[in-house]
Amino acid sequence: MAAARDARDSDPTLGYLTRKETEVKLPRPTRVKNKTPAPIQITAEQILREARERQEAEIRPPKQKITDPTELADYRLRKRKEFEDLIRRVRWNIGVWIKYAQWEESQKDFDRARSVWERALVVDYRNHTLWLKYAEVEMKNKFINHARNVWDRAVSLLPRVDQLWYKYIHMEEMLGNVAGARQVFERWMSWEPDQQGWLSYIKFELRYNEIERGRGIFERFVECHPKVSAWIRFAKFEMKNGDIGRARNCYERAVEKLADDEEAEQLFVAFAEFEERCKETERARCIYKFALDHIPKGRAEDLYRKFVAFEKQYGDKEGIEDAIVGKRRFQYEDEVRKNPLNYDSWFDYIRLEESVGNKERVREAYERAIANVPPAAEKRYWQRYIYLWVNYALYEELDAQDVERTRDVYRELLKLIPHEKFSFAKIWLLAAQFEIRQLNLKGARLILGNAIGKAPKDKIFKKYIEIELHLGNIDRCRKLYEKYLEWSPENCYAWSKYAELERSLSETERARSIFELAIAQPALDMPEVLWKAYIDFEISEGEFERTRELYERLLDRTKHLKVWISFAKFEASAIEEDGRGSDLADDVEEESFREQKQQCLQRARAVFEKAVNYFRTSAPELKEERAMLLEEWLIMETSFSELGDVNLVRVKLPKKLKRRRQIETDDGPAGYEEYIDYLFPEETQTTNLKILEAAYKWKKQKVVQEEN
8 A cells, every 4th residue: 555655656647547547447248239140150160160270280399319328317207206296186096197107117117117006006996997907017018927916806806897807817718728717707606797797607618618517607697697588598508509308498497486577478488489499389389378377468468479470370260369369368458457447448358258258267357357446436436337247247147157156246246335325226126136037036025125225216116116016916016105105205206106006906096095195295306297197097087077176276286388278178078088988979869969068168168268367467478378378279169160169269369470689698789589479469459549549649739839
């Protein structure tokens, strides 16, 4: 700070410069305004090539020629000092040590070179490259014993480095020391190396035609590495030496030990191909079939392909079909393995096994399929699953004809289904029908009784009642109907069928009482069906007064158009029903019959009049229903020919008008639509009166204006 102050005092101009003025101003980075690509593009490769071409030649120091021993000693001293200094700085760098040792070797000072190598080994003896370089130097300069010593120490310290063993053995073999190489191999094998080491030892022995020694090494090899590939190599070795019996023995021993191995497929394929080459086609076929039975289907793809090719070459038609079935079996196995809950795949697989006809295989497929229970207790997941059980039971009953197994299948399925959440009426009925086919009526009733107790359904009640009705057990049918109606009192079908049963037994009063109980229920699922059945029952019994009373009671509950029309049609046809019962056409005078027919027409007209009045006064918005009612009335009047009065209805018929109305949606108006409107006569008169009133007011206003 003092020096800066003195400099400023000595130079008066510095006193007037600010700090900002003395700062070095660096150029600002220029902004690229135009970012469009240049017309001529230059690649990075071109830039590098130009830079290399323009690079100046490397300046190397001139070569130095040493002719004087003193100068050589100085050079060596200088280089050693450089290496030693470098080693002190980067002692861990093995490359420096190698260069140092190789330089000493180039100076033919082998003692110093060995010293450097040994010092380097002290630093990092685990570096196998260092051992390799060291031994190569000794071998290159023909110091065999030294090299042997290096290799011996290397393999002792690093026995898991295969390259050291290979180099050591190669050196001994090149020197012709076969016994020494064998001894090194034995030392190596005591460490149980990988397969390649054993195979190298075997190849070594085979190069000198030591077959027995090679066989002995193979025995040790397969004990050390009991793998499929090792046994296959052993068998191929025996086959190459022409000993088929020994080769087959190798394959058989391998199958005994490795039949469940993950690579067993390769072993069986190799074994079968060996037998095929030996012209033993039956042996090969047996091997393929044994393999297909024992190897999991997911790992047998190559095996199936080989088997199909084998059968196409050597087999007959049946054998080829067997092989193709095996291939399809493999495909289905793969599908069910990927998605065991895909029941369609299981169906296809089972169908395939059934086409073959092997009962054990079919049963195994069914058992494996039904073991895949749906994960959720929801009916939609079970709907496809239960058909596996159904098919299983049908197979046992029809194909296998095993009654007990069929019964067990149904029993297990009924135990498996969670009836407290959902059930399947079909299963209960199938089980009961099976027992009936076996003439076990008690068992069928027990199953259906359990079904009603655990999971009552309409289908179960209907079928149970049908069975008992066929057997003529009327009391049981009545009890079942009572249970049915206790469980579902709103079921109009059950009430109707119960009454129909009593009517078929000529129990008219019981049937009528059942109908009365039914229509008295507070809630019914299809009341129109029940009322129609009751009315038809009374009509069939000829009880016209009861029928009219029923219609009146029904109209108290509902004023539906169909009820009015049905009531009117009944009144119009009452004389025909009565005539069929008492033969009026034969016994009564024609005039009397016409009078009664006229009375029926009057009663029907009264019903139509009442209906029209209801729709005109109480439900004026139901114009279409009113129009339909009038059309039915007109048809009835026409059907009575000369007794009918068509004009009575025509004056009441409406006019049909086509009109348009706006369609309203959540987003507002959305266009117009055409519809049919009905204009009745009383509405026309009202409209005319309104027009006359409007015209009178307009005339009156005009007169007043003229007077003013």
